[in-house]
Amino acid sequence: MRSGGRVKVPPKLLSFLNEEDEFLIATHINPEPDAIGSSLALSIALESLGKITVLYDRDTITEMYRFLPGCEKFTNSITSPSLPLILLDCNSLERAGIEGMDFTYSAVIDHHETEKDFGDIKWIDPESAATGMMVFYLLKELGVRITKDIAVNLYSAIAIDTGTFRYSNTNAEVLRVGAELIEAGANPAYISKNLYETWSEKRFTLLIKALNTLEIRDNVAITFVTGDMFKETGTGTEDTENFANFPRMMKDIKISAFFREINNNYWKVSLRSKGDINVARIATLFNGGGHKNAAGYEIKASLESAKESLLTRIIQ
Amino acid sequence: MRSGGRVKVPPKLLSFLNEEDEFLIATHINPEPDAIGSSLALSIALESLGKITVLYDRDTITEMYRFLPGCEKFTNSITSPSLPLILLDCNSLERAGIEGMDFTYSAVIDHHETEKDFGDIKWIDPESAATGMMVFYLLKELGVRITKDIAVNLYSAIAIDTGTFRYSNTNAEVLRVGAELIEAGANPAYISKNLYETWSEKRFTLLIKALNTLEIRDNVAITFVTGDMFKETGTGTEDTENFANFPRMMKDIKISAFFREINNNYWKVSLRSKGDINVARIATLFNGGGHKNAAGYEIKASLESAKESLLTRIIQ
Numbered sequence A, B: 001m002r003s004g005g006r007v008k009v010p011p012k013l014l015s016f017l018n019e020e021d022e023f024l025i026a027t028h029i030n031p032e033p034d035a036i037g038s039s040l041a042l043s044i045a046l047e048s049l050g051k052i053t054v055l056y057d058r059d060t061i062t063e064m065y066r067f068l069p070g071c072e073k074f075t076n077s078i079t080s081p082s083l084p085l086i087l088l089d090c091n092s093l094e095r096a097g098i099e100g101m102d103f104t105y106s107a108v109i110d111h112h113e114t115e116k117d118f119g120d121i122k123w124i125d126p127e128s129a130a131t132g133m134m135v136f137y138l139l140k141e142l143g144v145r146i147t148k149d150i151a152v153n154l155y156s157a158i159a160i161d162t163g164t165f166r167y168s169n170t171n172a173e174v175l176r177v178g179a180e181l182i183e184a185g186a187n188p189a190y191i192s193k194n195l196y197e198t199w200s201e202k203r204f205t206l207l208i209k210a211l212n213t214l215e216i217r218d219n220v221a222i223t224f225v226t227g228d229m230f231k232e233t234g235t236g237t238e239d240t241e242n243f244a245n246f247p248r249m250m251k252d253i254k255i256s257a258f259f260r261e262i263n264n265n266y267w268k269v270s271l272r273s274k275g276d277i278n279v280a281r282i283a284t285l286f287n288g289g290g291h292k293n294a295a296g297y298e299i300k301a302s303l304e305s306a307k308e309s310l311l312t313r314i315i316q
Helices: A011-019 A033-048 A131-142 A148-161 A172-183 A188-196 A201-211 A227-233 A243-249 A279-285 A303-315 B011-019 B033-048 B131-142 B148-161 B172-183 B188-196 B201-211 B227-233 B243-249 B279-285 B303-315
Strands: A022-027 A052-056 A085-088 A106-110 A121-124 A215-217 A220-225 A255-263 A266-273 A294-300 B022-027 B052-056 B084-088 B105-110 B121-124 B215-217 B220-225 B255-263 B266-273 B294-300
Touching: A011 A106, A011 A121, A011 A131, A022 A033, A033 A052, A033 A085, A033 A131, A033 A148, A106 A131, A131 A148, A131 A172, A148 A172, A148 A188, A172 B172, A201 A220, A201 A227, A201 A243, A201 B201, A220 A243, A220 A303, A227 A255, A243 A255, A243 A266, A255 A303, A266 A279, A266 A303, A279 A294, A279 A303, B011 B105, B011 B121, B011 B131, B022 B033, B033 B052, B033 B084, B033 B131, B033 B148, B105 B131, B131 B148, B131 B172, B148 B172, B148 B188, B201 B220, B201 B227, B201 B243, B220 B243, B220 B303, B227 B255, B243 B255, B243 B266, B255 B303, B266 B279, B266 B303, B279 B294, B279 B303
Parallel strands: A022 A052, A022 A085, A085 A106, A106 A121, A220 A255, B022 B052, B022 B084, B084 B105, B105 B121, B220 B255
Antiparallel strands: A215 A220, A255 A266, A266 A294, B215 B220, B255 B266, B266 B294
């Protein structure tokens, strides 16, 4: 899919987008800026070519990501008859919460490794830092002008998935695309402020509570948030976004595991690792998944046994 | 100093560097990666042209910045006779701690606004995101090949001064230079890890203690570290670097004030602000100083009265 380091868009995908007139664009549940921004950028682009798009997400766009231009267009009810589907930043209907629905045709655009065999056209490039990078090249091939709204969406998509150019998926190509998006109207400081400096006071209070639970065992940092902590602070699970990353600041920490109680004794676990440590493999042992350095799973257990079962798998 | 958005190097500076054979390169006290990286990059470059350089800093390079290639070359004693001086990332002898010394000739390369009238050649460009950006263009003009060691130093310089491409000084030019430095051998993830993920466990414990002191008054976040907290955790004032920035994550916080006790009832205060709020002006009222969004001062008082005197000045 690559020639000279640059992503090559499959010709079949270009024909599909050129030939059809109306699309359903769907992305994964709990959407973050790569999902939202890639979908919005593609929607704006296709509409500029005279197409009609319906943007679907099962979950509401969380308050902090509503600065993304056009995000009010997302719906979680589909009334149109069966349409051609473009699935972004995920590669299965389950991940988008639309299993069982019918589509006349389907294309998948994703940078996660394939887990499911879905899609008439599958464009999956795990070497792309973000789905936003793939959409950027796609829009170029479609001959779409990168407007300011497209640029803000794609820049945000790439920023979130590279930790604003800090993770190991950051390369020269990513920075060059970033530069082009800035020239098209994306403001890096405005986007960073929206991504990182819009915490509510109660969310920050919850973070402090979570950090107070820190326990370090053999280079693994464990933190947690209980249902009671959510209640005391008036927060919800969406407020714990990014909490798992804080303990990574410590030099000797190789894995950060963050547990949040989404129901009584039912935990959602986020794993973050450094370098070559593959937490996706660990998450898979618990029927979860993700990327090498960022993965997750769910487990029904007491906190203590959830922690222990994880530590046992890590030490193995 | 600019044409077409690109920095223009003064011809006088190029002649000076080409004509002399030996240089003293000095930078500011308490050096951070823009100071260290710019100086090292220029030193490596000049030596590749057959010149001799002596690298001076009054203060030792702190442990966390010793990943910068060549940093062991810094000395804080000058035994050579009077040399031509290149002053980097500052623009006065006082700021470098070398007031009273003599130089045969002097050139200043800096992106801070001029405060002092010093230097036979003054190349000061406040529009440059980092002194590292200026040195990058200077090396291009000198025809020096950007080696891996130069690239790591310059990328780190630019990364620290733009908050790794998050601050308002980030623009397309900065990302393009970043891309070129990556191609020359700088590894963004390795550099970010060294800049942001090398905290000791005790430093992280101190951060949690500091965050537990959070008090919010009229959009001002106040946190502190007492002498006892340093003792309990076995940490020192250098471990509090960056602590003042955390409360900025909250949307409604306009100023973050962080107090650390450097002696019994003697406090060093760091102020951080967002947007147009000028904390340098507030710091000046206490005989301190700094930049618009990052300033500081020292005060002898009890914690309570130190806090109150600050809040009174802010609300004024």
